[in-house]
Amino acid sequence: MNKSQILSNKYYKQLLEIAVEDFIHVNQFSRDGQALKSQSSSVWHYTADPGATAKREQQYFDNLRNQNPNDSIEDRYAGAHIFIYQKDIRIIIPLWERAYHAGNSWYNLNAIGIELCIEKDGSFHPDTVASAVKVGALLQLLFGYKTDRNIRHYDIEQVNTHGTRWRKLCPKPWVEQPALFTKFKKDVEAQIQSLVNQPVSKPVNTVNSQTVVKLEIDAKPTEITGFLKDGKAYLPVRKLADILGKSDAVGWCETSRMVLLSGYVLNSSVLIEGTGYAWVREIANVMGMDVDWSEDTKTVKMKGKVKL
Structure with missing residues (x-):
């Protein structure tokens, strides 16, 4: 390397x-x-x-x-x-x-x-x-x-x-x-x-994994899915970064056991079976993107240029 x-x-x-x-x-x-x-x-x-x-x-x-x-x-x-x-x-x-x-x-x-x-x-x-x-x-x-x-x-x-x-x-x-x-x-x-095989950092039973959240980026559907927790949409951070061409921006802080995005700690992050998820609005804020929510289709709609 x-x-x-x-x-x-x-x-x-x-x-x-x-x-x-x-x-x-x-x-x-x-x-x-x-x-x-x-x-x-x-x-x-x-x-x-x-x-x-x-x-x-x-x-x-x-x-x-x-x-x-x-x-x-x-x-x-x-x-x-x-x-x-x-x-x-x-x-x-x-x-x-x-x-x-x-x-x-x-x-x-x-x-x-x-x-x-x-x-x-x-x-x-x-x-x-x-x-x-x-x-x-x-x-x-x-x-x-x-x-x-x-x-x-x-x-x-x-x-x-x-x-x-x-x-x-x-x-x-x-x-x-x-x-x-x-x-x-x-x-x-x-x-x-x-x-x-990182252990789950927060109890799995706090996640309402029955409600599947879909994702659109600039009005185009993606294969990425997440879940609702306490009325907030959570998405897998690395998969989202990959599809946006920002794979290198994702990290992991062992001390806080939180996902890092461009050096920022995502305080909403939660680890499920080795995959780090975070609240989409926190992700969007770090990336400088806009985000909307469709309650009818349970779809997160992100748009705009990534500013990382």
Whole structure:
């Protein structure tokens, strides 16, 4: 996926609800700016720097740009896309660019590298693992790969200049205790299911789903239907946005569990079997359209140019 596809994707927008973009400067040592060929996997690492925070790691990799390629000191070429320290999640290299995180391997150009910070005793804090589960699930949904494409750096066989094959002990806690990594992947899968199959946010029995509402746009009938609740017409937000050519305007706020439209929280939104609905007049107000109602035919009539 390229930059525009990622930035407009709802799962990247959800990722930014829990993470911050804290990009390091473009430089030859830790962020060369070359585009990824694909995002087909996530490679999981650990920082091997006890007690270091995600911010401190960001500063370290940003400072690699100050190396002098013309002196006698050996230069380091390294980086990763995301660093996680407890609940602090930092994206330091854009997910559409490569990072030097997996040695001289195919994964540098085809995978996302994630580094987990370790505590002073060398362990992962429970909050770090919980954040990693959320990140892992959103990355899978964003890029469309399966859970088995979450791999440890250890799983990538390295070959040195002498042809010797070896594996890096990374991330050490998950190499020494493989069951923890197995559990992590199961938790990622469970998180994906909870994101895809969102529970009903308001009781279904508050919705009068027996009264079907139809929709016309500029006097033309559509196949979109909704329902009446407390005398108000509700329509599926994403389907409506799709038909109006504004699919990218729809999002989801996990904190408020409300549908977003062009960044605005639709306070009337209600989730039914994974589909977000909202009061048509609130939708119309955000879109800048006019709306009328036909009581006889139970039809919402929207018209006008979308002003999103």
